[in-house]
Amino acid sequence: MNLPNLITMSRIVMIPVFVVVFYLPSEWSYMASAAIFALAGITDWLDGYLARKLNQSTPFGAFLDPVADKLMVAVALAVLIEGYAAVLLTIPATIIIGREIVISALREWMAEIGSRGSVAVSYIGKIKTTAQIAAIVGLLAFPPGNFWAYVAIGLLYIAAALTLWSMYLYLHAAWGDLFPKAKSKESQA
Numbered sequence: 001m002n003l004p005n006l007i008t009m010s011r012i013v014m015i016p017v018f019v020v021v022f023y024l025p026s027e028w029s030y031m032a033s034a035a036i037f038a039l040a041g042i043t044d045w046l047d048g049y050l051a052r053k054l055n056q057s058t059p060f061g062a063f064l065d066p067v068a069d070k071l072m073v074a075v076a077l078a079v080l081i082e083g084y085a086a087v088l089l090t091i092p093a094t095i096i097i098g099r100e101i102v103i104s105a106l107r108e109w110m111a112e113i114g115s116r117g118s119v120a121v122s123y124i125g126k127i128k129t130t131a132q133i134a135a136i137v138g139l140l141a142f143p144p145g146n147f148w149a150y151v152a153i154g155l156l157y158i159a160a161a162l163t164l165w166s167m168y169l170y171l172h173a174a175w176g177d178l179f180p181k182a183k184s185k186e187s188q189a
Contacts, residue, residue, distance in 0.1 A: 002051075002054075002056040002058065002061075003050055003054070003056065004047040004048070004050045004051035004054070004056050004057075004058075004061055005047075005056075005058060005060060005061045005064065007043050007046055007047040007050065008043070008047045008061060008064045008065050008068050009064065009068075010043060011040045011043050011044065011047075011068040011069075011072055012064075012067075012068050012071060012072075014036055014039070014040050014072070015071060015072060015075050017036060018033055018036045018037060018040070018072075018075065018076070019075065019079060021033045021036060022079050022083070022140070023079075030140060030141055030142065030143055031141055033140045034137050034138075034140035034141035037072070037076055037133075037136055037137055037140055038133075038137050040072050041133040041137070044065070044068075044069055044133075047061070047065060048065065066104075069129075070100050070104065073096070073097075073100070073132065073136065074097050074100065076136050076140065077093040077096060077097055077136070078093075078097075080093065080136070080139050080140070081093050081094075083144070084139070084144045086144070088153060089139070089153055089156065091160075092153075092156045092157050092159065092160035093156070093160075095160040095163055095164065096132060096156075096159060096160055096163050099163045099164065099166075099167045102167060103166075103167060103170055106170060106171070106174055110174055110177065113177060122166060122169055122170075124162060124165060124166045124169065125166045127162060128159055128162035128163050128165075128166055131155055131156075131158050131159040131162060132156070132159040132163075134152075134155055135152050135153070135155035135156035135158075135159050136152075136156070137152075138151060138152025138155065139152040139153065139156065
């Protein structure tokens with residue numbers, strides 16, 4: 001157990017705290033839940049930075065980091081879907097959650113066949129994550145109907161579009177392994 005792994009684990013511990021704060025019947029719960037989510041976003045960057053800087057990368061950390069990220073984002077989007085109860089927010093949120101499931105399964109399968117490197121995290125994925133975190137913080141900070149909440153929904157649509165694009169890139173990179181006959185036809189041409 002090292003500092004980067006403890007920081008990653010703190011993100012998982014923040015999830016129930018985040019949910020409780022989100023549902024508190026108080027006006028300050030919007031900003032408080034947004035602050036908790038923003039702190040989780042900062043720890044996502046910090047644990048990776050420290051693991052590289054201190055040369056403390058571990059297999060456990062490599063496993064736990066994406067799990068913590070996906071759990072926090074999925075829980076935040078789930079409470080926002082319920083809180084907003086609007087198709088305008090539900091569409092991009094379900095695209096983002098669905099993509100995470102598809103790509104997680106793809107990475108797991110590619111690792112099983114020894115081709116994990118072809119579905120590594122891309123630069124577009126990092127931009128998507130940044131847009132997603134900013135959108136979720138905005139949606140948490142401002143109640144439905146607020147001007148800034150609409151801005152955050154727009155940002156969530158940008159994140160969803162980037163999500164679809166990055167999913168396409170991952171699937172395209174894995175296509176030959178998913179459909180070996182198509183791969184062999186391309187090499188014959």
